[in-house]
Amino acid sequence: MIKQPIKKWRKPFLIGVKDFFAVGWGALNHLLWPKRCVNCRSIILEINSELCDGCWQQIGAVSGGNYCKRCGRDVSEYGISGGGCAGCEGEEFSFDAIARAGVYATSLREMILSFKTDSGKATKTLSFLANSALSGSTFLDDIDYFVPVPLHWMRRVRRGYNQSQILAEQLAHPAAIDGQRSRTRVNTDLVRIRRTKIQPSTASVHQRLKNVKGAFAVRRGHDFAGKKICLVDDVKTTGATLNECAKQLKEAGAAKVFALVLAVADQRID
Numbered sequence: 717m718i719k720q721p722i723k724k725w726r727k728p729f730l731i732g733v734k735d736f737f738a739v740g741w742g743a744l745n746h747l748l749w750p751k752r753c754v755n756c757r758s759i760i761l762e763i764n765s766e767l768c769d770g771c772w773q774q775i776g777a778v779s780g781g782n783y784c785k786r787c788g789r790d791v792s793e794y795g796i797s798g799g800g801c802a803g804c805e806g807e808e809f810s811f812d813a814i815a816r817a818g819v820y821a822t823s824l825r826e827m828i829l830s831f832k833t834d835s836g837k838a839t840k841t842l843s844f845l846a847n848s849a850l851s852g853s854t855f856l857d858d859i860d861y862f863v864p865v866p867l868h869w870m871r872r873v874r875r876g877y878n879q880s881q882i883l884a885e886q887l888a889h890p891a892a893i894d895g896q897r898s899r900t901r902v903n904t905d906l907v908r909i910r911r912t913k914i915q916p917s918t919a920s921v922h923q924r925l926k927n928v929k930g931a932f933a934v935r936r937g938h939d940f941a942g943k944k945i946c947l948v949d950d951v952k953t954t955g956a957t958l959n960e961c962a963k964q965l966k967e968a969g970a971a972k973v974f975a976l977v978l979a980v981a982d983q984r985i986d
């Protein structure tokens with residue numbers, strides 16, 4: 717009974733001293749080596765952010781909003797009919813639904829491009845955006861595995877990593893951890909067996925389809941049969957790559973295949 721008031725008094729005092737030095741050290745650090753925005757390199761005051769206010773505003777302008785859950789295009793709430801939009805009417809997809817963080821433009825596009833050359837760059841922000849897109853998806857509670865869109869091994873060796881796999885590993889989703897292969901959070905039994913050309917933005921739908929046809933396969937001993945899978949990629953352009961991956965997974969017995977991407981590039985409605 718006598719000790720209690722002493723404890724009460726000491727504890728906040730010690731925490732207070734510790735906090736004082738921690739904040740003081742952080743502030744001094746920030747003053748001597750100011751933090752810079754990972755995207756535009758301007759100085760930022762917010763210690764816990766990777767991005768400056770300007771870049772966050774640009775991301776805010778190209779993310780969120782309504783999009784077609786079938787193809788990922790920007791669409792008004794009233795532009796959806798029969799589960800799709802005017803842009804994807806008549807288009808065939810092997811994946812069942814898509815979720816995206818935003819449109820491939822402004823600082824979101826710049827960050828995705830730099831993510832391909834430096835895996836550490838903007839990972840925090842991009843994984844935050846991927847997780848937000850996932851939590852707003854129609855298939856959040858319907859996933860057994862996350863499967864990153866694979867790179868050909870030669871490209872992965874040259875780059876040192878697969879950006880889609882890094883993204884998939886950052887997703888906070890219990891089903892991906894509690895799957896039968898709990899040793900991995902992400903299932904990498906979908907592989908790219910043929911090197912594909914990097915397509916220019918002007919490549920037609922036909923060229924893109926031809927480029928990825930037969931480029932993917934599943935590893936022997938895979939566990940995709942009857943599973944609900946979420947493919948993960950950085951950008952969807954025409955959807956040819958996601959389609960080809962989804963086709964392979966379904967041929968391997970997958971019950972459902974969804975797609976999660978950071979950005980959707982092709983917004984044209986022909």
Ligand SMILES: [Zn+2]
Nearest residue numbers: 753756768771
């Ligand atoms: Zn910035």
Ligand SMILES: [Zn+2]
Nearest residue numbers: 784787801804
């Ligand atoms: Zn659509």
